[in-house]
Amino acid sequence: MTETVQSAEGKAAEGGERDGRRETLRRIVQGDLASLRVVIGLALIWAIFQFENDRFLSAENLTNLMLQITAVGLISVGIVFVLLLGEIDLSVGAVSGLAAAVMAVLNVQHAWSPYLAIAAAVVVGLAIGVLQGFLFSHFGVPSFVVTLAGLLAWQGALLQVLGSTGSINLTDPKITGLANTFYSDAVGWVFAAIAIAGYGAVLAIGYKRRRDAGLDAQSPTGLIVRFVAVAVVVIVAIVVLNSDRGLPLALLILMGFVVGMEYVVKMTRFGRHVFAVGGNAEAARRAGISVNGIRVAVFGIAGTMAAIGGILAASRLLAVNQNSGGNELLLLAIAGPVIAGTSLFGGRGSVWTALLGALVIGSISNGMDLLALSSAVKFMVTGGVLLLAVLVDAVARNQRQASGRV
Amino acid sequence: MASDAPLLELEKVSKKFGPVQALDRVDFAVRAGEVVALVGDNGAGKSTLVKAIAGIHEADEGKIRFEGNEVKIGKPQDAVELGIATVYQDLALCDNLDVVANLFLGREEISPGPGQLSRQLDEADMEHQTSDLLSNLAVTIPSLRSEVGTLSGGQRQQVAVARSLLGEPKVVLLDEPTAALGVAQTAQVLSLIRRLRERDLGVVVISHNLADVFEVADRIFVLRLGRAGGEFDAQQTTEEHVVGAITGASSEGKADRADEAEIEAEREER
Numbered sequence: 001m002t003e004t005v006q007s008a009e010g011k012a013a014e015g016g017e018r019d020g021r022r023e024t025l026r027r028i029v030q031g032d033l034a035s036l037r038v039v040i041g042l043a044l045i046w047a048i049f050q051f052e053n054d055r056f057l058s059a060e061n062l063t064n065l066m067l068q069i070t071a072v073g074l075i076s077v078g079i080v081f082v083l084l085l086g087e088i089d090l091s092v093g094a095v096s097g098l099a100a101a102v103m104a105v106l107n108v109q110h111a112w113s114p115y116l117a118i119a120a121a122v123v124v125g126l127a128i129g130v131l132q133g134f135l136f137s138h139f140g141v142p143s144f145v146v147t148l149a150g151l152l153a154w155q156g157a158l159l160q161v162l163g164s165t166g167s168i169n170l171t172d173p174k175i176t177g178l179a180n181t182f183y184s185d186a187v188g189w190v191f192a193a194i195a196i197a198g199y200g201a202v203l204a205i206g207y208k209r210r211r212d213a214g215l216d217a218q219s220p221t222g223l224i225v226r227f228v229a230v231a232v233v234v235i236v237a238i239v240v241l242n243s244d245r246g247l248p249l250a251l252l253i254l255m256g257f258v259v260g261m262e263y264v265v266k267m268t269r270f271g272r273h274v275f276a277v278g279g280n281a282e283a284a285r286r287a288g289i290s291v292n293g294i295r296v297a298v299f300g301i302a303g304t305m306a307a308i309g310g311i312l313a314a315s316r317l318l319a320v321n322q323n324s325g326g327n328e329l330l331l332l333a334i335a336g337p338v339i340a341g342t343s344l345f346g347g348r349g350s351v352w353t354a355l356l357g358a359l360v361i362g363s364i365s366n367g368m369d370l371l372a373l374s375s376a377v378k379f380m381v382t383g384g385v386l387l388l389a390v391l392v393d394a395v396a397r398n399q400r401q402a403s404g405r406v
Numbered sequence: 407m408a409s410d411a412p413l414l415e416l417e418k419v420s421k422k423f424g425p426v427q428a429l430d431r432v433d434f435a436v437r438a439g440e441v442v443a444l445v446g447d448n449g450a451g452k453s454t455l456v457k458a459i460a461g462i463h464e465a466d467e468g469k470i471r472f473e474g475n476e477v478k479i480g481k482p483q484d485a486v487e488l489g490i491a492t493v494y495q496d497l498a499l500c501d502n503l504d505v506v507a508n509l510f511l512g513r514e515e516i517s518p519g520p521g522q523l524s525r526q527l528d529e530a531d532m533e534h535q536t537s538d539l540l541s542n543l544a545v546t547i548p549s550l551r552s553e554v555g556t557l558s559g560g561q562r563q564q565v566a567v568a569r570s571l572l573g574e575p576k577v578v579l580l581d582e583p584t585a586a587l588g589v590a591q592t593a594q595v596l597s598l599i600r601r602l603r604e605r606d607l608g609v610v611v612i613s614h615n616l617a618d619v620f621e622v623a624d625r626i627f628v629l630r631l632g633r634a635g636g637e638f639d640a641q642q643t644t645e646e647h648v649v650g651a652i653t654g655a656s657s658e659g660k661a662d663r664a665d666e667a668e669i670e671a672e673r674e675e676r
Contacts, residue, residue, distance in 0.1 A: 286494075
């Protein structure tokens with residue numbers, strides 16, 4: 001204890017630039033700048049695979065990569081909310097399969113309109129999430145157990161819904177189009193312009209608000225650097241996508257949910273309350289926040305996003321079968337945000353980690369496919385990456401506690 | 407400084423937990439612009455008294471008057487609505503949120519305009535108010551955007567006190583505000599308590615630390631075994647008298663009292 005105090009004082013005594021640099025390094029290691037850590041890791045992964053196989057960074061393969069990560073990424077968006085509470089939802093894989101099956105059965109066997117079938121699937125996901133959230137919050141059953149039971153039960157429900165055939169092929173162009181539509185170059189550029197202009201407007205409005213309120217505004221240079229960085233990423237992405245099949249609708253859906261949910265998490269009262277419950281549920285309760293309400297809503301979001309991910313996965317596969325939502329989908333959906341810096345212990349993270357994590361895991365899987373590595377190797381490598389990420393999370397947490405930052 | 411009519415007044419308040427008489431016909435009052443220290447041994451009923459005022463445990467018997475009117479405080483919300491704020495010992499802060507977010511937790515300001523639909527937070531406004539409030543209270547915190555978990559114990563205590571002021575209360579109850587703080591941090595918190603008094607608030611401080619009590623309190627109210635054990639003007643009494651009242655040794659020999667004082671001193675050290 002005394003040692004920590006002394007070292008803290010020692011740190012404070014150090015002056016100037018060196019301190020600033022050390023602070024930045026500390027923040028990268030301890031997780032405040034976890035996303036930077038992940039971007040560096042991603043660049044490394046891409047460099048290695050590109051070195052081993054020069055088709056990895058081709059426009060075609062990168063477009064494939066984007067299509068491969070949409071379903072997992074969408075499910076991970078919901079998982080981020082659950083992780084922010086410090087809880088876990090093990091049922092999202094099974095829920096995604098069940099929702100997709102509901103959509104397929106209604107559309108193919110009962111001739112429902114594709115829109116209604118999709119809406120029904122989303123409602124199923126929402127209802128399951130709300131039910132699990134209710135059981136968890138009102139009866140105090142650990143979320144791990146509730147959703148583990150869900151994992152089994154909804155997998156059974158999937159088999160039940162699919163019936164004796166065990167597989168349903170999707171033919172409705174509205175549904176298959178979700179994962180198989182590509183926009184023309186011009187449309188791609190329009191979306192790029194909207195994204196860049198929108199980001200610029202958000203930064204500018206934020207800057208102006210702070211200045212009008214008489215607060216120290218962030219330095220305009222920093223904002224310009226961020227704006228340029230985002231603009232470059234968007235432009236490069238569109239150039240790459242346009243040189244292959246074009247901007248995929250699936251990627252647009254994923255980005256829409258990531259940006260929208262990041263807004264909810266970081267800028268709305270609901271998101272603030274999610275962080276508060278994840279950080280200190282008792283403090284949140286005393287502050288008048290309906291802790292159980294937040295919990296039910298969060299599990300509802302997880303179920304909804306699982307259903308949406310399942311719909312996209314089915315659309316890409318052009319079918320729903322007994323394996324839908326199975327295999328390693330669940331684990332990858334949870335591993336992604338954790339790898340990218342959302343804490344398993346609650347209260348820390350962002351929706352961007354759903355996208356970044358899916359990119360990391362997707363890149364590893366895609367790259368190993370290109371190198372024609374066996375499933376055995378793929379599983380072991382993916383497991384190793386997940387373990388590494390969780391270790392980094394745990395170490396960061398321990399260091400925060402050691403330096404009095406709980 | 408303190409006005410004469412009590413802001414908050416308890417008359418013959420009693421509370422029983424099963425067979426245990428936690429409070430026995432206690433009369434207690436606090437005026438605007440006055441710091442009253444509530445002292446007593448463990449189990450003397452300090453916490454029960456504060457909880458009765460804060461609405462956590464409703465009193466079984468007795469009257470509570472607020473600004474001269476008889477009121478019923480049956481749940482925490484009642485106390486808050488009257489203008490009674492409570493800062494508990496464990497502070498109830500979210501360590502993963504920054505100072506602004508903690509201050510406004512549960513009563514966030516919402517942006518005007520289209521952001522209202524999604525309950526978008528008005529961060530600029532909240533930060534502005536936080537900065538005004540903290541500078542008014544002369545509380546210095548390195549950055550309003552630093553996570554509360556990174557702050558020192560004294561700073562956390564000050565954030566918790568500042569948060570209680572956002573609802574513009576008239577009475578503030580502080581439970582052991584200087585427990586587990588170092589010397590410098592204790593001084594910060596005590597001077598914050600003095601500024602609450604300058605704001606004309608009625609302040610009730612529970613404390614085990616008589617040195618702190620004598621430094622900040624105008625009046626010292628002693629509870630002993632659930633009963634009022636004596637009331638002292640902090641300017642005109644000595645630590646010995648108060649310790650005597652706490653231990654019930656006031657009418658006994660001097661030697662006993664010294665023993666008790668030693669025990670009390672030991673407890674303080676812990």
